[in-house]
Amino acid sequence: xxxxxxxxxxxxxxxxxxxxxxxxxxxxxxxxxxxxxxxxxxxxxxxxxxxxxxxxxxxxxxxxxxxxxxxxxxxxxxxxxxxxxxxxxxxxxxxxxxxxxxxxxxxxxxxxxxxxxxxxxxxxxxxxxxxxxx
Numbered sequence: 001x002x003x004x005x006x007x008x009x010x011x012x013x014x015x016x017x018x019x020x021x022x023x024x025x026x027x028x029x030x031x032x033x034x035x036x037x038x039x040x041x042x043x044x045x046x047x048x049x050x051x052x053x054x055x056x057x058x059x060x061x062x063x064x065x066x067x068x069x070x071x072x073x074x075x076x077x078x079x080x081x082x083x084x085x086x087x088x089x090x091x092x093x094x095x096x097x098x099x100x101x102x103x104x105x106x107x108x109x110x111x112x113x114x115x116x117x118x119x120x121x122x123x124x125x126x127x128x129x130x131x132x133x134x
Contacts, residue, residue, distance in 0.1 A: 005037050005046045013054035018125035020105055028101040031094045032064040032121050039068030039118055059124040065114035079111055
């Protein structure tokens with residue numbers, strides 16, 4: 001039987017604009033997606049879903065979630081601390097760095113249980129509002 005990971009991307013309202021450092025933002029998304037892929041690796045067709053949607057004047061929400069085992073409840077409070085990992089190997093720096101990047105963009109990175117069954121990480125970037133003509 002084939003094993004693999006299906007990554008579904010559903011990004012809406014692509015005309016919306018947010019203020020973000022492109023390189024840092026790519027690093028943050030890369031870290032979240034890599035963790036999600038690692039969480040479902042080795043299973044028959046693990047699922048990773050990346051969604052983006054406008055929240056109007058509140059910003060643009062990004063969610064990265066998977067159907068893996070999720071994060072144990074006893075680790076939820078400290079999952080963003082440096083040197084914390086649920087993996088057999090790794091240094092436990094990825095989520096700490098990701099959180100710092102997201103916070104440097106005046107956003108908050110949250111973690112919870114995904115409707116898919118695994119972990120869900122989300123954050124909301126502030127919109128760039130058009131300046132009124134003087």
